[in-house]
Amino acid sequence: MSYLAFFTKHSNEILKALLTHMEIVLISVGIGVVIAVPVGILLSRHKGAASYVLAFAGVIQTIPGLVLLGIMLILMGIGKPPAIAALSLYAILPILRNTYTGILEVDAHCIEAARGIGMSQKQILFQVELPLAMPAIIGGLRLSTVYIISWATLAGMIGAGGLGDMIWTGLSTYESKYILAGAIPSAILALLANALIGFIQRAITPKGLRLGR
Amino acid sequence: MADLFFLTIEHMVLVLIAIVISTAFGILLGIISYWTPYLDKIILWTVDSLQTIPSLALLSILMIFFGLGNVTLIVGLILYSLLPIVRNTYIGLTGVSPHLKDAAKGMGMSKLQRMFKVELPLSFPLIFSGIKIATVTALSIAVIGVLIGSGGLGYPIYRGIQTMNFSAIIKGTIPVVIMAVIFDFFMSKIEQKLVARGK
Amino acid sequence: MIQFRNVSKRYGKKTILDNLTLDIKAGEFVILIGPSGCGKTTTLKTINRLIEPDSGEIIIDGKDITKVDPVKLRRTIGYVIQQIGLFPNMTVEQNIAVVPKLLNYSKEEIDAIVHRLLELVNMPYEENAKKYPSELSGGQQQRIGVLRALAASPPIVLMDEPFGALDPVTRDSLQEEVKKIQKKLGKTIVFVTHDMDEAIRLADTIVFMNDGKVLQVASPEEMLQNPADPIIKSFLGKHMNHENNAANLVASDFMRAKVLTVPKTKKTLECIELMSRRDVSSLIVVEEDDTYLGTVSVDKIRAQGKAGKEIKELVTVESMTVTRNSNAQEAFELLIASPTGYVVVLNDDNTVAGLITKTSMAKAMGEALWGEMTQ
Structure with missing residues (x-):
């Protein structure tokens, strides 16, 4: 059977795997954002704690994806939840670090001026700090998403489904058609996500920051 | 235990081979990008895309060409490590002060002499930082090598997952994490020294 | 309150x-x-x-x-x-x-x-x-x-x-x-x-x-x-104790002491950038030993300058200069006649002491007439 015929025949299967893959990625990155952004903001208020938290998160990041997936498999069993739990942990660090540094890099004089003209803490956060840190935060989101699309291919191994399943089948049967049926869509997904978020990052950068500098 | 020691060494050797080759290619590609105005975007986009491809996808595609075993893993790690090295070389070279470049020109240095006597040495701290990032990342990715039949610490971890043996997983993981932390720590120290010396 | x-x-x-x-x-x-x-x-x-x-x-x-x-x-x-x-x-x-x-x-x-x-x-x-x-x-x-x-x-x-x-x-x-x-x-x-x-x-x-x-x-x-x-x-x-009167005023009493000077080796683009950053339309150019060479205007750089060239090629040497101890009246006449609207004041060693502009002149004359300007 030619590669093309194989892809046509299994197109439903591939599409389903792709959708499952995207589902796992979106949920994991979503959880990552919901945790990382508020924690990043909090850390920017408590710089003393920040170095410890970031160092700890950095160590988590060096744990290979395979390991965390394995641990979650033992703790939570087979399926999507353990995969999502493991991947969410990975999604946190890049967003956390970028939120934190993004906020810290906002010009201190802007903050002083904001305070001096009577903005409340909340207003300073939402009108000055977050808009100015947004490009950095989206940059972190971009890193996270690309990572998670990659690590999610391993989630097939613990029965979460997705494109990893295809690769997995191909690797264990030494069948290159299955490998490509999983590897190529996952690669395209990662490249597209990277390009798309990069585009959003540029679009969301406040115009005043894109000029000059 | 002896097994684990052997696997740790193997893991490290696989990564180091890949990093050495990747560094050579990476710096070369960085220099080419710097010298040829139109190629720079293409080269940087390509290495960026290579790293974006999911690691398991890249490794399994490579396996189709290189078969099961260490060679596939090393090729995969080389491709993966290119981005930080190429990018940092390029940024480093373009960042060298134009005054220094002019001065070197004024002293009658050729393009190659300028590269090796002035531009590369001045960019080295940044290039080294790229190598550090590549090394730490590669240590972690190499674990997946077990799935395409190569050696290293992926094997005990994978065995542990298959047998649902928690302590086996941890035993395989600890050396990986320790290696990553140690490499990161010492290479960061060297990096700081390099930067300080450059000032 | x-x-x-x-x-x-x-x-x-x-x-x-x-x-x-x-x-x-x-x-x-x-x-x-x-x-x-x-x-x-x-x-x-x-x-x-x-x-x-x-x-x-x-x-x-x-x-x-x-x-x-x-x-x-x-x-x-x-x-x-x-x-x-x-x-x-x-x-x-x-x-x-x-x-x-x-x-x-x-x-x-x-x-x-x-x-x-x-x-x-x-x-x-x-x-x-x-x-x-x-x-x-x-x-x-x-x-x-x-x-x-x-x-x-x-x-x-x-x-x-x-x-x-x-x-x-x-x-x-x-x-x-x-x-x-x-x-x-x-x-x-x-x-x-x-x-x-x-x-x-x-x-x-x-x-x-x-x-x-x-x-x-x-x-x-x-x-x-x-x-x-x-x-x-x-x-x-x-x-303190300003007892100036018109007779013993000298050029340095009229000048603004803080002026922007650049070495003649400065590149054209850097000069343009400096000028727009400091909001001025001309620069005083000096030799390596800080002695006065001439002036250059932003229009001249725009009209004749090439990127990457040194500023010395565009310097106008014809700008009016006086020494700091020149008589004030002489400086005043030069200023009125100056096509650039300013006169460069030099120290005895030919370094730049300051700049007399119409504003600085008016301010100094006002002070000489009515004492320190408090309003």
């Missing part, structure tokens, strides 16, 4: 404000001056509660400010800092509108305010409102910084060395504008500086501080005549 009653502030062992008592009258332009570390900036920042004193009280119009919510308090007090601190993500218009928006003004009101204020500093709305801070020169940015502070018509405006980072020409014109605005709108301005020129030029009342204490509160005139302390005397320096 702002009243300080026994206000003290310490950081660790260091006393910053030492039992400070001071009255600032409504509608006055009050300048806090003194050597660095004297507590002038701390004093300023206690007024809008960016810094809270350890003891004592500060009363604005009869109300103890610790009883007022700091955020609400600050919205009734304008604030301008040296580093400007415009929000780079907002346009000029949005920056000016920040406080009115915080106070829930209507859109029409805000619109009217922005138009009116931009007009006040001669920056037409159509040209400037939609620009971002990074598109403005330093002087224009600080104009917007001042407007942002004025937008909600606060009766009090605090200014922390607002013009310290600007080049002399821009500073002169901003000083003039702020003084005019203060008179016109009847604001109470509390202004920190370490520049006695600025203080004498702007202040109704100068408050001289040292070591967290007030040494003297007086009008510029009074302080010049009777400085209460040797430190003040040394600060007043050249302003």
Whole structure:
């Protein structure tokens, strides 16, 4: 059977795997954002704690994806939840670090001026700090998403489904058609996500920051 | 235990081979990008895309060409490590002060002499930082090598997952994490020294 | 009316404000001056509660400010800092509108305010409102910084060395504008500086501080005549005992001493950038040993300059020069005749001493006629 015929025949299967893959990625990155952004903001208020938290998160990041997936498999069993739990942990660090540094890099004089003209803490956060840190935060989101699309291919191994399943089948049967049926869509997904978020990052950068500098 | 020691060494050797080759290619590609105005975007986009491809996808595609075993893993790690090295070389070279470049020109240095006597040495701290990032990342990715039949610490971890043996997983993981932390720590120290010396 | 009653502030062992008592009258332009570390900036920042004193009280119009919510308090007090601190993500218009928006003004009101204020500093709305801070020169940015502070018509405006980072020409014109605005709108301005020129030029009342204490509160005139302390005397320096009369004035009395010079090896593009950053239209070019070579104008670089070339190729040597001890009348005649609108003043060793422009000449002549310019 030619590669093309194989892809046509299994197109439903591939599409389903792709959708499952995207589902796992979106949920994991979503959880990552919901945790990382508020924690990043909090850390920017408590710089003393920040170095410890970031160092700890950095160590988590060096744990290979395979390991965390394995641990979650033992703790939570087979399926999507353990995969999502493991991947969410990975999604946190890049967003956390970028939120934190993004906020810290906002010009201190802007903050002083904001305070001096009577903005409340909340207003300073939402009108000055977050808009100015947004490009950095989206940059972190971009890193996270690309990572998670990659690590999610391993989630097939613990029965979460997705494109990893295809690769997995191909690797264990030494069948290159299955490998490509999983590897190529996952690669395209990662490249597209990277390009798309990069585009959003540029679009969301406040115009005043894109000029000059 | 002896097994684990052997696997740790193997893991490290696989990564180091890949990093050495990747560094050579990476710096070369960085220099080419710097010298040829139109190629720079293409080269940087390509290495960026290579790293974006999911690691398991890249490794399994490579396996189709290189078969099961260490060679596939090393090729995969080389491709993966290119981005930080190429990018940092390029940024480093373009960042060298134009005054220094002019001065070197004024002293009658050729393009190659300028590269090796002035531009590369001045960019080295940044290039080294790229190598550090590549090394730490590669240590972690190499674990997946077990799935395409190569050696290293992926094997005990994978065995542990298959047998649902928690302590086996941890035993395989600890050396990986320790290696990553140690490499990161010492290479960061060297990096700081390099930067300080450059000032 | 702002009243300080026994206000003290310490950081660790260091006393910053030492039992400070001071009255600032409504509608006055009050300048806090003194050597660095004297507590002038701390004093300023206690007024809008960016810094809270350890003891004592500060009363604005009869109300103890610790009883007022700091955020609400600050919205009734304008604030301008040296580093400007415009929000780079907002346009000029949005920056000016920040406080009115915080106070829930209507859109029409805000619109009217922005138009009116931009007009006040001669920056037409159509040209400037939609620009971002990074598109403005330093002087224009600080104009917007001042407007942002004025937008909600606060009766009090605090200014922390607002013009310290600007080049002399821009500073002169901003000083003039702020003084005019203060008179016109009847604001109470509390202004920190370490520049006695600025203080004498702007202040109704100068408050001289040292070591967290007030040494003297007086009008510029009074302080010049009777400085209460040797430190003040040394600060007043050249302003003391002016007995100039037209006959013995020399060129250096008329010049602005701080001028922008560049070495002749500077590249054309760098020069253009420098000029636009400092808001000037020409530069004085010097040799490697700092001796005077000539001048170059931005138009000439634009017309004839090539990127990457050194500026020396474009230098005009024909600009008018005088030595610092030349007779003032000679300098005056040269200035009137000068096609560039300025005369370069040189030291005896041929280095650049300063620049005589029509503004500096008019200022010096005014001073010679009527004494120090306090208005």
